[in-house]
Amino acid sequence: MVLNSNLLESHTPxxxxxxxRFTPLAKLRGLHDLEVxxxxxxxxGASVEQPGLSVEIVDASKAPSTSSTNDLxxxxxxxxxxxxxxVDIAQNAEIATPIYLTRTVESLDPxxxxxxxxxxxxxxxxxVVENTGSIxxxxxxxxxxxSGANLNFVSLQEWESDAVHLGHHHAIIGRDATFTSTxxxxxxxxxxxxxxxxxxxxGASAELSGIYFATSGQHLEHRIHxxxxxxxxxxxxNYKGALSGDKARTVWFGDVFIRANxxxxxxYEVNRNLLLSDGARADSVPNLEIETGEIVGAGHAxxxxxxxxxxxxxxxxxxxxxxxxxxxVIRGFFLEIVSKLGLPQIEERIMTRIEAELEKAxx
Amino acid sequence: xxxxxxxxxxxxxxxxxxxxxxLRGVDLTIKSGETHAIMGPNGSGKSTLAYSIAGHPxxxxxxxxxxxxxxxxxxxxxxxxxxAGLFLAMQYPVEVPGVSVSNxxxxxxxxxxxxxxxxRTWVGEVKEAMASLNMDPAFAERNVNEGFSGGEKKRxxxxxxxxxKPKIAILDETDSGLDVDALRIVSEGVNRVKxxxxxxxxxxxxxxxxxxxxxxxxxxxxxxxxIVEEGGAELAEKLEEKGYAEYVTA
Ligand SMILES: Nc1ncnc2c1ncn2[C@@H]1O[C@H](COP(=O)(O)OP(=O)(O)OP(=O)(O)O)[C@@H](O)[C@H]1O
Ligand SMILES: [Mg+2]
Numbered sequence: 312m313v314l315n316s317n318l319l320e321s322h323t324p325x326x327x328x329x330x331x332r333f334t335p336l337a338k339l340r341g342l343h344d345l346e347v348x349x350x351x352x353x354x355x356g357a358s359v360e361q362p363g364l365s366v367e368i369v370d371a372s373k374a375p376s377t378s379s380t381n382d383l384x385x386x387x388x389x390x391x392x393x394x395x396x397x398v399d400i401a402q403n404a405e406i407a408t409p410i411y412l413t414r415t416v417e418s419l420d421p422x423x424x425x426x427x428x429x430x431x432x433x434x435x436x437x438x439v440v441e442n443t444g445s446i447x448x449x450x451x452x453x454x455x456x457x458s459g460a461n462l463n464f465v466s467l468q469e470w471e472s473d474a475v476h477l478g479h480h481h482a483i484i485g486r487d488a489t490f491t492s493t494x495x496x497x498x499x500x501x502x503x504x505x506x507x508x509x510x511x512x513x514g515a516s517a518e519l520s521g522i523y524f525a526t527s528g529q530h531l532e533h534r535i536h537x538x539x540x541x542x543x544x545x546x547x548x549n550y551k552g553a554l555s556g557d558k559a560r561t562v563w564f565g566d567v568f569i570r571a572n573x574x575x576x577x578x579y580e581v582n583r584n585l586l587l588s589d590g591a592r593a594d595s596v597p598n599l600e601i602e603t604g605e606i607v608g609a610g611h612a613x614x615x616x617x618x619x620x621x622x623x624x625x626x627x628x629x630x631x632x633x634x635x636x637x638x639x640v641i642r643g644f645f646l647e648i649v650s651k652l653g654l655p656q657i658e659e660r661i662m663t664r665i666e667a668e669l670e671k672a673x674x
Numbered sequence: 675x676x677x678x679x680x681x682x683x684x685x686x687x688x689x690x691x692x693x694x695x696x697l698r699g700v701d702l703t704i705k706s707g708e709t710h711a712i713m714g715p716n717g718s719g720k721s722t723l724a725y726s727i728a729g730h731p732x733x734x735x736x737x738x739x740x741x742x743x744x745x746x747x748x749x750x751x752x753x754x755x756x757x758a759g760l761f762l763a764m765q766y767p768v769e770v771p772g773v774s775v776s777n778x779x780x781x782x783x784x785x786x787x788x789x790x791x792x793x794r795t796w797v798g799e800v801k802e803a804m805a806s807l808n809m810d811p812a813f814a815e816r817n818v819n820e821g822f823s824g825g826e827k828k829r830x831x832x833x834x835x836x837x838x839k840p841k842i843a844i845l846d847e848t849d850s851g852l853d854v855d856a857l858r859i860v861s862e863g864v865n866r867v868k869x870x871x872x873x874x875x876x877x878x879x880x881x882x883x884x885x886x887x888x889x890x891x892x893x894x895x896x897x898x899x900x901i902v903e904e905g906g907a908e909l910a911e912k913l914e915e916k917g918y919a920e921y922v923t924a
Contacts, residue, residue: 643772
């Protein structure tokens with residue numbers, strides 16, 4: 312339960328702390344540093360109005376964070392944000408068109424932003440957070456699904472190469488509600504995201520997927536935390552990463568905690584990393600803590616490796632040149648997750664960007 | 675008219691205990707239109723021969739040569755060998771997650787033919803080839819070999835052979851894993867490609883069953899990394915009856 316500490320006291324983290332030891336703190340431009348002041352700006356905005364959807368900005372005092380999961384930077388975000396973006400989907404509403412929340416950027420001065428997404432009972436929506444440009448951002452997004460709600464949540468990190476982004480997406484999933492999250496991190500100098508989940512009713516389900524592609528000098532870190540805090544909830548975690556180029560760096564943690572009362576839990580997590588060149592480093596740490604044996608299933612897997620020579624040989628033996636064979640394999644590696652977005656345009660954009668990264672890496 | 679000439683081929687694999695010699699001087703010439711059956715005990719090096727010709731990186735050539743129409747195959751990259759007209763239907767086809775059969779076939783055909791096949795005719799071509807091999811069209815949307823049954827993988831290999839139309843095809847135990855009906859269907863597929871494109875075939879097998887459908891012009895007995903006897907179709911019958919005892923020194 313590393314993330315969750317009631318004893319957490321506000322302080323500037325150091326690299327001696329377990330949660331921060333992989334993160335190059337010097338690159339954070341002070342986002343973590345209590346001595347550095349951060350400005351507050353609601354940097355996400357929604358463009359389209361739709362029936363059943365309300366988007367407004369309110370005073371932070373009217374929208375305290377309901378997340379039970381803590382983190383030193385998230386604490387700062389809550390403390391320093393003066394306004395909060397609230398995205399509310401009415402109960403029973405079925406929002407057919409995806410709701411795009413688009414980031415606006417102004418400067419590289421460190422700033423904080425808070426967002427609250429709420430889905431009323433039995434509502435259904437797709438929310439896509441689009442992060443592009445240059446920014447130094449610490450943010451918290453708290454997502455609450457009332458019973459029977461269904462959210463397809465997508466967070467795209469297509470930042471410019473100088474962006475720094477510390478993000479915490481916390482989902483509270485109600486009875487029989489389904490939360491699907493896909494985190495796609497391709498850009499940025501340093502991105503550290505905390506997709507975390509807690510349950511508010513039995514029958515709740517979380518499917519957390521993600522892909523990341525780090526090239527030279529990029530640090531991309533994802534720390535997933537699923538708290539099976541009540542019975543009969545389900546979680547699936549599937550993250551895939553590729554690394555190419557000197558000092559490309561990724562960190563993946565998957566903490567799944569099954570509490571003593573969480574009988575009937577069904578969970579599986581997997582992280583796969585593809586090392587495309589020397590000098591890149593991927594850390595992958597799945598971590599399952601089980602306090603009850605009365606569960607449906609719990610498992611984890613983690614692999615970090617190079618291209619499968621047998622796969623490449625098979626493709627090449629059919630006349631396909633080595634570079635195209637590699638492209639096919641990498642495309643396929645990521646497509647497993649990207650094709651499930653249900654957003655063809657985004658899928659195309661992501662795959663194009665991945666191919667561009669690949670070309671950049673191999674030239 | 676094409677000729678694949680294998681001369682005194684010697685191949686080793688690297689193991690924890692150093693290099694291990696597998697092929698000890700293989701001589702074999704295959705011409706267009708000919709079918710050569712290769713039979714031999716487990717571990718005698720048949721797949722090693724097949725993979726070495728296709729260029730699998732695991733094998734080290736320690737001597738000899740392989741020429742396709744006089745051109746040195748061993749100097750070519752793996753994809754170049756396929757473009758030159760060699761095809762290997764593998765004993766254990768590899769799963770490639772995330773790559774659909776249709777994308778794979780089209781990419782391969784584009785590479786082999788030197789230009790992308792016209793969409794219209796291509797779709798029809800694939801459908802027809804799949805139908806003739808009794809393959810459900812749904813396979814086109816599945817990932818390459820992923821979750822295919824043993825027999826389905828073998829049909830998929832022959833499907834590729836039909837579409838890529840090689841000069842010389844090496845079929846490594848294509849018959850194993852096929853049920854009786856599938857064996858007939860796949861054999862007919864092989865014969866169809868063979869007859870329409872006059873290809874030469876090296877057919878590695880353990881059983882005479884497939885040889886009833888695909889008639890061999892020559893049968894070669896393979897043991898301990900080389901060909902130890904050659905004959906006609908009757909040799910296969912004899913092997914089925916008597917086994918390899920007389921060729922294997924214990
Ligand atoms: N990495 C390796 N280390 C040790 N021995 C190896 C290695 N790779 C292959 N071999 C050996 O090479 C020999 C030839 O293998 P090959 O697959 O060519 O046999 P085969 O004739 O095709 O057998 P089968 O009929 O069972 O398919 C076998 O004895 C095998 O164990
Ligand atoms: Mg074999």
